[in-house]
Amino acid sequence: MTKVLITGATGMLGQYALAAAKAEGYDIITFGRPQNDLNNIETIAPFIAQIxxxxxxxxxxxxxxxxxxxxPALAARINVLATRxxxxxxxxxxGWLGYVSTSNVFGAKEQTVYNELDLPDPVNYYGRSKFWGEQMVIQYAPHNHLIVRAGWMIGGGASKDHKFVGKIIAQIxxxxxxxxxxxxxxxxxxxxENLxxxxxxxxxxxxxxxxxxxxxGTVTRFxxxxxxxxSLGYSGVVRGVRSNIFPLSAPRATSEGIESIFLSDAAEDIYIGSWNEDLQKYISQF
Ligand SMILES: NC(=O)c1ccc[n+]([C@@H]2O[C@H](COP(=O)([O-])OP(=O)(O)OC[C@H]3O[C@@H](n4cnc5c(N)ncnc54)[C@H](OP(=O)(O)O)[C@@H]3O)[C@@H](O)[C@H]2O)c1
Incomplete structure (x- = not known):
């Protein structure tokens, strides 16, 4: 039986990956806390070698x-060294390695949308650490890797979505x-789920x-x-505000929109819609 190892299986994406791997009937092994912590870098390779x-x-x-x-040292340890x-x-x-990266590798150029030919230019340490994570994958798994950069991820549903969409729905x-x-x-x-x-x-x-x-399409939080x-028939007011009213440790890109020049609309029969189509679909399942 095909053995699949998933790290981050408790995360937003991991939950969907686990379900998709189960649907394929794969033999699934997870690497995660508390037993397996990526901070203990020296334990990673022996674990994979054994499985x-x-x-x-x-x-x-x-x-x-x-x-x-x-x-930044924590970002480097988990997102770069553990990935190496x-x-x-x-x-x-x-084995074959799938690594998920982020649109946060872009942003300094203030371009509206970035495709796979654009050179990364992150504005914060998270984006930099994910970029160097990509480099580790390219260097150490040169012929057996897929790197997929995702935008602001939506998912988790009513019980698990603690990110932007979940917070807005909760407020309403x-x-x-x-x-x-x-x-x-x-x-x-x-x-x-699509990813x-x-x-x-x-x-x-x-x-x-x-x-x-x-x-x-690109979109703002507003x-x-x-x-x-x-879509929820909210009767209150939604007000657009400047980002500087929420002071944060890390700078955020003015624009980190991404698009693909390699994937067709229906990659692997997975329909990729416009941002509002895909958002509506998620809200309807919430
Ligand atoms: N969310 C987004 O908007 C977004 C956008 C683009 C790309 N991505 C990328 O997509 C991937 C999945 O993101 P996500 O939103 O699903 O992440 P998430 O919900 O924050 O989950 C992170 C996962 O990583 C695990 N993890 C973190 N530190 C660990 C450590 N020291 N040892 C072992 N496991 C550790 C967490 O385990 P615990 O449950 O133990 O904390 C959890 O399973 C990430 O690589 C992220 O960079 C995310």
């Missing part, structure tokens, strides 16, 4: 953008009379290379909040 997976989905990361800014170990060990056992359901959302930063959204299916389908056919994977308000 000998044919597919590794490396989804775990230090994803707290502001924490990475305050503690995963890549080396996956290659040693002859809790009867907030006003919702504030930033209107001076643009990005793309990625439905985590998980794309990763599994890619693993099956051994797809390699670098791909951007996001819904079509536009996302308006779309949620509209």
């Amino acid at each position: 000998k997976p044919s597919i590794v989905l490396h989804l775990a990361a230090q994803t707290d953008v502001d924490l990475c800014e305050r503690d 170990e995963v890549a080396k060990a996956t290659t040693m056992v002859g 359901r809790n009867g907030a009379s006003q919702i504030l959302a930033v209107d001076d930063k643009q990005g793309s959204i990625t439905a985590a 998980a299916r794309f990763l599994l389908a890619s693993a099956k056919r051994g797809r390699i290379g670098l791909f951007h994977f996001a819904s079509k 536009q996302i909040a308006c779309e949620i308000a509209k």
Whole structure:
């Protein structure tokens, strides 16, 4: 039976990847806390060498953008050095490695949208650490890797979505009379469920290379909040605000929108819609 090793299986994307791997009938092994901590870098390679997976989905990361800014050494350990170990060990056992990166590798050029030919220019340590994570994958798994850059990920549903969409829906359901959302930063959204299916389908056919994977069009948090308000029939006010009213440790890109010049609309039969189509679909399942 095909052995699949998933890191970050408890995360937003990991939950969907786990479900997609189960649907394929794979033998699934997870690497995660408390037993397996990526901080213990020296334990990673022996773990992979013992399991000998044919597919590794490396989804775990230090994803707290502001924490990475305050503690770049932590970002480097988890997002760069641990990724290097995963890549080396996956290659040693002859496996295929799927690594999920982020639109945060872009932003300094203030370009509206970035494709796979654009050179990364991150504005914060999270983005830099994910970029150097990509480099580790390229260097240590040169012929057996897929790197997929995702936009602002949506997923998790009612019980697990503690990110932007989940917070806005919670505010509406809790009867907030006003919702504030930033209107001076643009990005793309990625439905985590679609991305998980794309990763599994890619693993099956051994797809390699670098791909951007996001819904079509760029969007601000304010536009996302308006779309949620509209679909939930919210009668309060959604107000666009400048990002500087929410002081954060890490700078954010003015625009980190991504698009793909390599993927067609229906990659692996997975329909990639416009941002509002994909957002509506997610809200309807919430
Ligand atoms: N969320 C986004 O908007 C977004 C956008 C683009 C790309 N990405 C990338 O997509 C991937 C998945 O993101 P996500 O949103 O699903 O992340 P998430 O919900 O924040 O989950 C992170 C996962 O990494 C694990 N992890 C973190 N530190 C660890 C450590 N020291 N040892 C072992 N496991 C550790 C967490 O385990 P615990 O449960 O133990 O904390 C969790 O399973 C990441 O590589 C991220 O960089 C995310």
